[in-house]
Amino acid sequence: xxxxxxxxxxxxxxxxxxxxxxxxxxxxxxxxxxxxxxxxxxxxxxxxxxxxxxxxxxxxxxxxxxxxxxxxxxxxxxxxxxxxxxxxxxxxxxxxxxxxxxxxxxxxxxxxxxxxxxxxxxxxxxxxxxxxxxxxxxxxxxxxxxxxxxxxxxxxxxxxxxxxxxxxxxxxxxxxxxxxxxxxxxxxxxxxxxxxxxxxxxxxxxxxxxxxxxxxxxxxxxxxxxxxxxxxxxxxxxxxxxxxxxxxxxxxxxxxxxxxxxxxxxxxxxxxxxxxxxxxxxxxxxxxxxxxxxxxxxxxxxxxxxxxxxxxxxxxxxxxxxxxxxxxxxxxxxxxxxxxxxxxxxxxxxxxxxxxxxxxxxxxxxxxxxxxxxxxxxxxxxxxxxxxxxxxxxxxxxxxxxxxxxxxxxxxxxxxx
RNA sequence: GCGUCGAUGGCGGAGUGGUCAAUCGCAACAGACUGUAAAUCUGUCGGACAUCGUCCUACGAAGGUUCGAAUCCUUCUCGGCGCA
Numbered sequence: 001x002x003x004x005x006x007x008x009x010x011x012x013x014x015x016x017x018x019x020x021x022x023x024x025x026x027x028x029x030x031x032x033x034x035x036x037x038x039x040x041x042x043x044x045x046x047x048x049x050x051x052x053x054x055x056x057x058x059x060x061x062x063x064x065x066x067x068x069x070x071x072x073x074x075x076x077x078x079x080x081x082x083x084x085x086x087x088x089x090x091x092x093x094x095x096x097x098x099x100x101x102x103x104x105x106x107x108x109x110x111x112x113x114x115x116x117x118x119x120x121x122x123x124x125x126x127x128x129x130x131x132x133x134x135x136x137x138x139x140x141x142x143x144x145x146x147x148x149x150x151x152x153x154x155x156x157x158x159x160x161x162x163x164x165x166x167x168x169x170x171x172x173x174x175x176x177x178x179x180x181x182x183x184x185x186x187x188x189x190x191x192x193x194x195x196x197x198x199x200x201x202x203x204x205x206x207x208x209x210x211x212x213x214x215x216x217x218x219x220x221x222x223x224x225x226x227x228x229x230x231x232x233x234x235x236x237x238x239x240x241x242x243x244x245x246x247x248x249x250x251x252x253x254x255x256x257x258x259x260x261x262x263x264x265x266x267x268x269x270x271x272x273x274x275x276x277x278x279x280x281x282x283x284x285x286x287x288x289x290x291x292x293x294x295x296x297x298x299x300x301x302x303x304x305x306x307x308x309x310x311x312x313x314x315x316x317x318x319x320x321x322x323x324x325x326x327x328x329x330x331x332x333x334x335x336x337x338x339x340x341x342x343x344x345x346x347x348x349x350x351x352x353x354x355x356x357x358x359x360x361x362x363x364x365x366x367x368x369x370x371x372x373x374x375x376x377x378x379x380x381x382x383x384x385x386x387x388x389x390x391x392x393x394x395x396x397x398x399x400x401x402x403x404x405x406x407x408x409x410x411x412x413x414x415x416x417x
Numbered sequence: 418g419c420g421u422c423g424a425u426g427g428c429g430g431a432g433u434g435g436u437c438a439a440u441c442g443c444a445a446c447a448g449a450c451u452g453u454a455a456a457u458c459u460g461u462c463g464g465a466c467a468u469c470g471u472c473c474u475a476c477g478a479a480g481g482u483u484c485g486a487a488u489c490c491u492u493c494u495c496g497g498c499g500c501a
Contacts, residue, residue, distance in 0.1 A: 041453050063452075101452045110454080117451050134454070148454080161454045192452075235452090263452065292452035313453045320456055321449090352446070390456055 006185055006231025006258045008287045008308075012417035017338050018279050018306030021412040024259070024287050026093040026184035027229050028085060031060045033287065034303045034412075036294060036405040037095060037311035038398055041065040042072065043088040045398075046316050047391040050089045056368050057398040058406070062090050063311045066177050067099035067169070071160055075180035083182030095311075096183040098174045100209075100235060100263065101292065103156050104192035106148035116265040116292065118195035118240070137164020151191060153208065171215040179226040187261050188216035190235035192291075195265035202239035202264075209237045210251050217255055231258035233289060239264050242277050249281035259287040262307065266293070272301045279306030296325070296344040296404050303408050304334060310405065315397035320390040322350040322382045325400040327364040339411055341404065347375075349393065354379040361392075367399035 010022040024031040038045055038059040045053065045062065053059050064084060069075060081087035084094055104116060134142065141159040142148055149158040155170030174189035190209040193202055213234045220232045234257040238244030252260060260282050266274055275290070282288055287308045293299075294312025302310055315325070323346050330343040342364065347354070354375045361378060362370040369392050381389030 037452095039453070046453080047456075065453080068453080095452095097452045102454090104452090105454065113449095113459095115451065138454090187452080190452095261452075266451095289452090295451060298451075310451095312451050313455090314451050317450060317453065317455070317457085321458090323450080348448085350447090385456085387456070 003228075004231065004258060005227065005229050008259065008285060010284065012412050012415075014304075014338050014412055014416055017304045017336055018276065019303050019338055019408075019412055020306065020308070021409050021417070022287070022308060024093070024185075024308070026231065028091070028093045028184050029060070031093050031309065032406075032409060033308040034299070034405050034409045035060055035309050036299070036402045037289070037309050038062045038402070039311050039313045039316065040088075040090075041313075042068045043078070043084060043090075045394075046320060047387070047394050048398075050091065052391075052395055053398075054092070056395050057402055059092075059398065059402045061093040061095065061309070063095040063097060064088075064181070064183065065099070065102075066096050066174055066181065067102040067158070069096070069181055070099070070167070070177050071162055075177045079180040079182065085182065093185070094183040095185040095289075096178050096181050096187065097291070097311075098178065098187040098189040098235075099156075099169050100187070100190035101192050102158065103149060103151060103190075104194065106158065106161065107151065107156075108147070108194040108197070110142065110147040114194060114196065116192060116195065118265060118267040134161060135164050138162075140164075151208075153211075155189070155212075156191075171212040172219045175216050175219040175223075175232075179220075179223055179230065183230065185231050185233060185259065186220075187233045188213045188235055188257075190237060190261075190263055193237065193239050193264050195240065195267065197239060197265075199241055199244075202237070202241055202244055206237040206239075206244055206248050209235060210248070213252060213255060213257075217257065233257055233259045233261045233287075235261040235263045235291065236278050236282070237264045240267050240270065240274070242270075242274065245274055245278050246281060249278045253281060253283055257286065259289060261289045261291045263291040271298065272305050275302060275305035275307060282306075294401060296341070296401065299401070299405055300334060300339055300341055300408065303405075303412075304336070304338060312401070315401050316394045318346065319393035319395075319397040322389070322393065323348050324361060324378075324393050325397050326362045329364060338415070339408055341407065344400075344404075349375060349379040349389075350382055355383075361396055362400070365396075365400055365403070367396055367403065369396040369399065 007025045010020050012021045022033045040062050043064050078087045138159050138161050149156050158167045171189045178186035189212050191205045193205045234252040236248045238248045289309040290302045290307040294310040299310055325344050326347050327342040328345050332343050333340045357375040361373050378392055
């Protein structure tokens with residue numbers, strides 16, 4: 001009998017919902033779920049030290065990105081540096097995303113005002129000028145192809161957004177790189193599709209992702225060293241089409257993954273329904289990670305529908321640009337009665353009114369930063385371009401969402417164990 | 418005192434007879450952000466109504482030339498530099 005590097009144990013199950021609390025065990029420690037996964041794409045949670053995470057954020061797990069680390073500093077460098085945990089001093093469970101999201105962000109989404117999360121009319125696209133700083137080679141490639149990567153059956157050819165160099169990702173290559181990086185949980189290479197993609201394309205992309213999933217498992221199993229230290233997740237796709245989502249969940253359930261990512265595009269309205277049909281089919285004894293989604297309400301929804309972990313760049317991205325999560329003071333209860341949680345709003349500290357608002361960042365939150373620094377001070381830091389502003393706002397937002405998710409876990413355990 | 422150069426919207430700084438309410442940058446004011454192409458991006462930015470738009474007041478001040486002036490002329494005010 002083989003010993004799995006990553007295992008999952010359900011501790012409590014909700015009634016009338018798919019919600020559950022559990023523990024994911026990894027070589028670098030346990031993750032008590034539901035849990036929020038902090039994103040540190042380039043082996044850096046922007047503006048934070050790992051010590052900030054343990055002392056002020058309270059997250060249990062951090063996620064980095066295969067594509068970005070492959071380009072910089074190179075996975076071999078990280079391997080030589082002792083692997084991600086040692087190299088980055090991330091003394092906690094870690095994950096790496098496969099690069100599948102970059103197939104979307106540098107591909108279908110490139111230069112367009114679309115996100116993977118459609119709100120309302122999915123066909124709405126606004127042209128977004130290519131970001132300044134794109135080097136001349138990738139600029140040329142973007143002009144010729146309208147994007148920075150090209151997909152084929154075997155894999156994806158990327159043009160580095162950094163220096164224009166060409167790189168090839170396949171399922172095997174992504175796994176190989178993730179082995180070198182050394183995160184506890186790695187993810188099979190997939191194709192994240194655009195919300196606007198039609199049924200035929202979603203189906204085609206999903207089936208391709210399934211073939212890549214199979215190859216990813218093969219590849220992972222061939223590396224005995226990695227197998228002992230790393231767990232592999234497969235990624236459910238299917239876009240906004242429920243039958244495809246179900247087909248994807250069924251197909252992947254039959255494969256020997258240690259857990260599942262749920263990826264691709266959704267619409268705000270039917271996120272819950274999409275997750276429900278998927279999680280009803282995925283094996284109960286394996287963890288489910290909702291990829292890239294994590295506004296507070298989404299997390300409530302996701303937990304209710306059976307997701308265990310969530311990652312999202314929103315807390316750091318909006319924090320870095322001056323927006324923080326704040327409790328309104330209103331408590332909300334889900335229709336099923338499972339959860340009571342604080343209503344959340346986002347406020348932009350750069351707004352004029354906060355110049356002289358000497359109240360705490362979020363008086364109702366228990367986070368260290370929330371209860372120690374005032375809006376007026378942090379607003380001043382942002383206005384004056386002080387790097388401490390983005391730092392404090394990021395810590396606060398991260399702590400906010402991590403605590404928010406932990407609170408949901410506590411309620412499951414309290415009511416159902 | 419003489420000579421010379423200059424005075425533009427909150428600031429810096431373009432414009433040198435019509436296409437100028439005036440390029441651009443900063444500041445300011447808003448908005449966006451969901452597996453990070455992001456310490457980023459977008460919009461507004463003289464005033465009043467306000468949907469394109471219309472009407473006022475504007476390029477140191479006052480006059481003048483001209484169909485028309487931020488742009489040309491005169492005087493004045495203020496500032497830099499040079500000579501006394």
